[in-house]
Amino acid sequence: MELLSDEVEGITVAAGRVTRNRWGQPHAVWYSGALMTSRITLGSRDRNILHLAVPALGSLAADPLLSMVDTALVGHLGVAPLAALAISVVVFNLAFMVFNFLAYATTGPVARRLGSGRAEEIPAFAAQALWLALLLGIAGTVAAEIAAEPLGRLVGAQNEVLALFLAYFRIRILALTPLLITLTGHGLFRGLQDTRTPLFITVSVNTLNGLLAYFLIYPVGLGVRGAAIATLSAQSVGALLFLWRATRRLKPLARPGVWRPRGAPMRELLRLSRDLAFRTIALYGTYFLSTTAATRMGTVEVAAHQVALDLWMFLAMVVDSLAIAGQALIGRHLGLGQSAEARAIGVRTLWWSVGAGAVLGLGYWLMRGLLPRIFTSDPQVLAGIALAFPFVAALQPLNGYVFALDGILIGASDTGYLARWMTVSVAAAAAIILLALWNDWGLQGIWAGLALLMAGRGLTNSLRFQSGRWAR
Secondary structure (H helix, E strand, C coil): CEEEEEEECCEEEEEEEEEECCCCCEEEEEECCEEECCCCCHHHHHHHHHHHHHHHHHHCCHHHHHHHHHHHHHHHHCHHHHHHHHHHHHHHHHHHHHCCHHHHHHHHHHHHHHHCCCHHHHHHHHHHHHHHHHHHHHHHHHHHHHHHHHHHHHCCCCHHHHHHHHHHHHHHHHHHHHHHHHHHHHHHHHHCCCCHHHHHHHHHHHHHHHHHHHHHHCCCCCCHHHHHHHHHHHHHHHHHHHHHHHHHHHHHHCCCCCCCCCHHHHHHHHHHHHHHHHHHHHHHHHHHHHHHHHHHHCHHHHHHHHHHHHHHHHHHHHHHHHHHHHHHHHHHHHHCCCHHHHHHHHHHHHHHHHHHHHHHHHHHHHCCCCHHHHHCCCHHHHHHHHHHHHHHHHCHHHHHHHHHHHHHHHHCCCHHHHHHHHHHHHHHHHHHHHHHHHCCCHHHHHHHHHHHHHHHHHHHHHHHHHHCHHHC
16 A cells, blocks of 8 residues: 555545555555545546646746737848847757756656655755855846856857847846746646646736836837836836745645755756756757857847747647646656656656647647738748748757657656656757857758757667656
């Protein structure tokens, strides 16, 4: 018999015991003296996945959505402001994804503690994640403020574009610490099998950002500075909301002194974070390289590339919501010792993700004449976007497959494999992007490199999933 904290046929079980049949599968749960069957059907897997994935559709897009609002509003100020924002946004998307290990490294351990009946350990683990977020946020903000101008020059910004980049960047980087607290909150609530709370907070934050950004950019006339102030304000409010909700949720489980730094959970968090950070730095270093290459091709090229990349990243977040559901559910079932069920959930997540990618890609293609005009009305930029847009739409099913496999392996804490093999895919993609720059292949060459990146990740992750080693 073993402890259980789970949802069984729609009934939430806070603590109980499971008995297993001779094949090791659970067949009954005792809770408060009542016997409840726990047979899992194919339909219940789908319901469990969608129960977590649908609310995560909104919450996953937290920082990229803020950037898309800024891009849409600033894009109508002119090509130079849009180019400056393009450089800034790729830096912040890089920061969002690099530090996203705070969410991923928190989700799996919290889900396994919940599934194995060790919920009282969750507050201590969450506290270590918060400490790490605060330390990284403060250090990163100081370093970024110092390196702002060299960073702008590194990616090719000059003259007016450089000045506008610095005006936006120096304000918005102050939101780094609130962003990291928000990422930690996402990971905690996902591990608790709750994606509705992050959705509520994300909708509130993005609504505030959109209204405030429009007011500061146009009626007040602050331009790119107004966009940065709005984003800083909105992300700070989001961090405070996550702290408030997490404190209320975990307070009944917290022991005296639980919020102090602790060795064992911090070491576990750092071990997972190391692999995930390495993997993510390599991945989004490739996106950074693609924007740098586009910047050196010209102002029009980087503006077009930024719009295409924004659209790409938005769909990535949408499809990744299914991967997040798989990550949380697989962590929970592995905590229960149910590796066969974890694999079955992984297969269902793959089907849902590929299907969602196909539908979204088709929708993008049908709206290829409309979507770019949301971001810019410049004819040259629109022509550049048209060159990259077939890649953005056609790669969505592959993106869904890759992101689902990422979620499966992260939920199983198989992060070392992800880190090692990401370097192979990144090296191949980077080579194509650099060749595109040197041989004047244009935006199509850059996006061919990004396509190779996704193909390499799909192949290596698929081999790992089929081997079954991730579950061990």
